[in-house]
Amino acid sequence: MLNKTSMTEVHKGEQNLPFGCHPETSVIIPGLQWYLEQSTLKNTSPRCPFATVRSCPRFYQSLSLLGSAGSTKIPVKEDKKLLKKWKKSPLWPATKEQETSISGWEGNYKHFWNFCPEVSFERFGLFATDLDKYADAIDKDLAHSNLSKIEATLDDWRWSWSNIQPQHYSECPLYSVLLSPKSDIHNNHEDIIGLKPNFHGISLNINALIRKIISWIKGKDV
Numbered sequence: 767m768l769n770k771t772s773m774t775e776v777h778k779g780e781q782n783l784p785f786g787c788h789p790e791t792s793v794i795i796p797g798l799q800w801y802l803e804q805s806t807l808k809n810t811s812p813r814c815p816f817a818t819v820r821s822c823p824r825f826y827q828s829l830s831l832l833g834s835a836g837s838t839k840i841p842v843k844e845d846k847k848l849l850k851k852w853k854k855s856p857l858w859p860a861t862k863e864q865e866t867s868i869s870g871w872e873g874n875y876k877h878f879w880n881f882c883p884e885v886s887f888e889r890f891g892l893f894a895t896d897l898d899k900y901a902d903a904i905d906k907d908l909a910h911s912n913l914s915k916i917e918a919t920l921d922d923w924r925w926s927w928s929n930i931q932p933q934h935y936s937e938c939p940l941y942s943v944l945l946s947p948k949s950d951i952h953n954n955h956e957d958i959i960g961l962k963p964n965f966h967g968i969s970l971n972i973n974a975l976i977r978k979i980i981s982w983i984k985g986k987d988v
Contacts, residue, residue, distance in 0.1 A: 796893040801813075822944060828882040830849075835875045866880045895931050909928065
């Protein structure tokens with residue numbers, strides 16, 4: 767199970783904290799500046815290069831589920847096409863534990879798990895993969911009382927959430943798979959025209975061409 771950042775993980779008087787940590791506590795505030803600094807430290811692009819519904823199944827799942835939690839929904843026809851596309855992909859989650867999910871009462875979802883941090887930021891302003899709201903008003907009031915005592919700033923996520931798991935996109939389990947040229951998840955590339963030492967100087971791979979046509983026919987609705 768992932769270790770989540772929580773209200774109990776507060777340590778006063780920390781010195782030389784990394785960017786994104788407030789001086790009065792060691793809690794990480796995974797906002798845009800924290801995220802960009804992580805990218806710089808890791809020598810990667812500022813934002814995830816696969817952050818689209820057609821490039822990553824977790825991005826798609828996260829965005830699609832948020833349509834049931836008050837965000838603008840993906841158009842129904844487009845959502846069905848994307849679901850069909852990703853269900854056929856080896857990147858689609860094999861178990862419930864791997865799935866992106868939300869839970870709670872309709873209109874009052876409290877738990878967002880295995881989310882794409884890029885999508886979480888667009889909706890909640892936090893780059894996090896797991897986010898949990900307070901169980902009830904009593905817990906929230908108690909947390910607010912503690913936050914007031916330590917003079918927590920307004921951007922402290924604990925005003926709204928009981929637990930979160932900050933995440934940089936490079937830590938996403940799908941990122942390395944998507945990045946690997948060996949997997950070639952999106953396009954099973956096969957040369958139709960090849961340069962070979964023959965009379966004409968080029969050759970045509972008929973079988974590859976037929977496979978491309980069949981694949982296009984099957985997938986044109988996706």
